[in-house]
Amino acid sequence: MYSIALTGNFGLMYLIYSEEALHRPMYIFLALLSFTDVLMCSSTLPNTLCILWFNLKEIDFKACLAQMFFVHTFTGMESGVLMLMALDRYVAICYPLRYATILTNVVIAKAGMLTFLRGVILVIPFTFLTKRLPYCRGNVIPHTYCDHMSVAKISCGNVQINAIYGLMVALLIGGFDILCITVSYTMILRAVVSLSSADARQKAFSTCTAHICAIIITYVPAFFTFFTHRFRRHTIPPPVHIIMANLYLLMPPSMNPIVYGVKTKQIRDSVIRFLFKGKENSSHKI
Numbered sequence: 001m002y003s004i005a006l007t008g009n010f011g012l013m014y015l016i017y018s019e020e021a022l023h024r025p026m027y028i029f030l031a032l033l034s035f036t037d038v039l040m041c042s043s044t045l046p047n048t049l050c051i052l053w054f055n056l057k058e059i060d061f062k063a064c065l066a067q068m069f070f071v072h073t074f075t076g077m078e079s080g081v082l083m084l085m086a087l088d089r090y091v092a093i094c095y096p097l098r099y100a101t102i103l104t105n106v107v108i109a110k111a112g113m114l115t116f117l118r119g120v121i122l123v124i125p126f127t128f129l130t131k132r133l134p135y136c137r138g139n140v141i142p143h144t145y146c147d148h149m150s151v152a153k154i155s156c157g158n159v160q161i162n163a164i165y166g167l168m169v170a171l172l173i174g175g176f177d178i179l180c181i182t183v184s185y186t187m188i189l190r191a192v193v194s195l196s197s198a199d200a201r202q203k204a205f206s207t208c209t210a211h212i213c214a215i216i217i218t219y220v221p222a223f224f225t226f227f228t229h230r231f232r233r234h235t236i237p238p239p240v241h242i243i244m245a246n247l248y249l250l251m252p253p254s255m256n257p258i259v260y261g262v263k264t265k266q267i268r269d270s271v272i273r274f275l276f277k278g279k280e281n282s283s284h285k286i
Helices: 002-018 025-042 045-054 061-094 096-102 105-131 148-152 160-193 198-230 238-263 265-285
Strands: none
Touching: 002 025, 002 238, 002 265, 025 045, 025 061, 025 105, 025 238, 045 238, 061 096, 061 105, 061 148, 061 160, 061 198, 061 238, 105 148, 105 160, 148 160, 160 198, 198 238, 238 265
16 A cells, blocks of 8 residues: 555656646645655655564654654645645636636645644644653553654653643644535535536536545544544554554555546546557657
8 A cells, every 4th residue: 555655646746747737726736635645654654564574663762753743744734735625626616717816826835835834833742742741651652653642641641731732733733624625615515506507517526526535535534543542442452443543644645646546537638648658659669
């Protein structure tokens, strides 16, 4: 799955960069999602593979804090990019004539930068809150990577502040993004239903199917991991919890390129043109 994630996302980014027909806001946001997916899964998977293949289970405490910072920053950015893509679909369907003037390259760059900075600013306190804790219960984390609460729970100090702040960050990032996505799709649904032509309604809905699939792939394992980690962890076997926590970081990067490749006609056509161009070049060389 990690190999598929790297190949698919790097291939998608190269395709969007090389094909001029894909130099549109929707595909620029998709390239940003692919870039975030690569960073998100690469922040944990190499270390996880070292644990499983070579039994290398040790990590320096500072490196653990750094991994924790990157994991939560990139997952927050993943959620933010999905929210931006929902707003992109809202503008494209509800204001089609002003689409290119509203979502300029400058606006897209600023939105991406603000999404990244939001994650950094909200996640930085995790490292300080975790570093301040006394650790006297041992140094074994029942996990394959350094998650905020997994590290905090092996301390012998009071982790109530960590738990409260973690919940607050989840609401500020995930809650806000889901609210924006819900409002965007409510407005989209109202606009599409008001269209008189059935073909126009189907075409409008078809531009959103890939994004809806990406939302489901991202948020379902994320919610499962978040709530079981805090509320019902003892009722679920630890292996199931750990597998879901890893899939939460691995499923979206590996599935998003496949979903967008299958569901988006422009990307399918660009892939076909790219493959035939490669065959023509090789035949000319022969």
